[in-house]
Amino acid sequence: MIRLPLIPTLIVAAAVAVMIWLGLWQLDRRAQKEAALARYAAAQGQAPIPWPEQVDPRDPPLFRRSGLDCHAVAGWREESGRNLRGEAGWVHIAECRTVEGSANVVVGWSSRPDRPNWRGGQVAGVIGPDRSRTIRLIAGQAPAGLLPARPPSLEDVPNNHLSYAIQWFFFAFTALVIYFLALRRRAR
Template sequence: MRRIPLLPTLIVLAAVAVMIALGIWQLRRADEKAALLARYERAMTLPPIEYPANPRDDSSLFRRSAGLCLTVEGMMARAGSNQAGETGYRHVAECRAGGGDAPVMAVDIGWSRKPDSPKWRGGPVTGVIGPDPKHRIALVSDVAAPGLEASAKPDIRNIPNNHLGYAFQWFFFATAALIIYALALRRRLVALDANQG
């Protein structure tokens, strides 16, 4: 009598169910990311705003903005490009934009080929708010600090929306797992029939 092994079958079916669920989740994420990118595209056409008081809030991304860097508390160099697309270093100043416990305002003050920190003492800045790995957002200045070139402007095309590809991968893995298990099961059943015959 042919018997399908219960435990391995349950394990494979459970794994396939998880993969399908992950694929469906990625499809939802693709829709969410598309809506987010549409919101960012609209933000580029809105009037300028003052630099946000809560820099951890990324709802202001891709808006034109202005701020006042009262004091520079730190400077860091990060990989980046200039407006011509050349690679080098973006220089991001950590500014105090108010007294006391006011949050840090991150300002991309320009680009250079070398990571050496420029001497910049702050002042008024206008530009576009872009994503920043440490501060979540940073004001990318329209005008580079002395000795630097302007950094590349924030571009929504640099924000990937590859969730659809991930969804198809999970569905492919689920299909492949079912096919491989079915072939292994068939081979096992053929071998059992041959042993019994």
């Protein structure tokens, strides 16, 4: 009979329990992501909504059509992005002042990071994710000198939680195998 060392056994058991819990958590996250993707797919066919000034970061209205009136451009930033043809380049994001606050608007795309000469106006498009404000509006039509930027796509939303769960379960199994091999070697 193999006598189990107490402290190493407790450490391995705790590590395996945490890895199994992480795998189960990833399976739960997978179900949550699938529900969100179903909501996003349904949102694409719904009627436009007014631009939401306040957004719940846990449930943003992504993929909904919306619009706003950009009274003035307070600033610009450029990010790498694609146009409707899939060409890589720069998307031009205006920080727009609105009646109730401000919003980020992807005005359009170009092959160069040069700032466009756009001062604001009515913008209609699709709501997409934004790193700094949770959401931004991707304009459906671009002003002169720019091409329309590619709107958000469901294919861009990763759902790799199943592979993460499998990894955690594999790590737990591997830890057990290594521990039992170490115990066997110790017993010799």
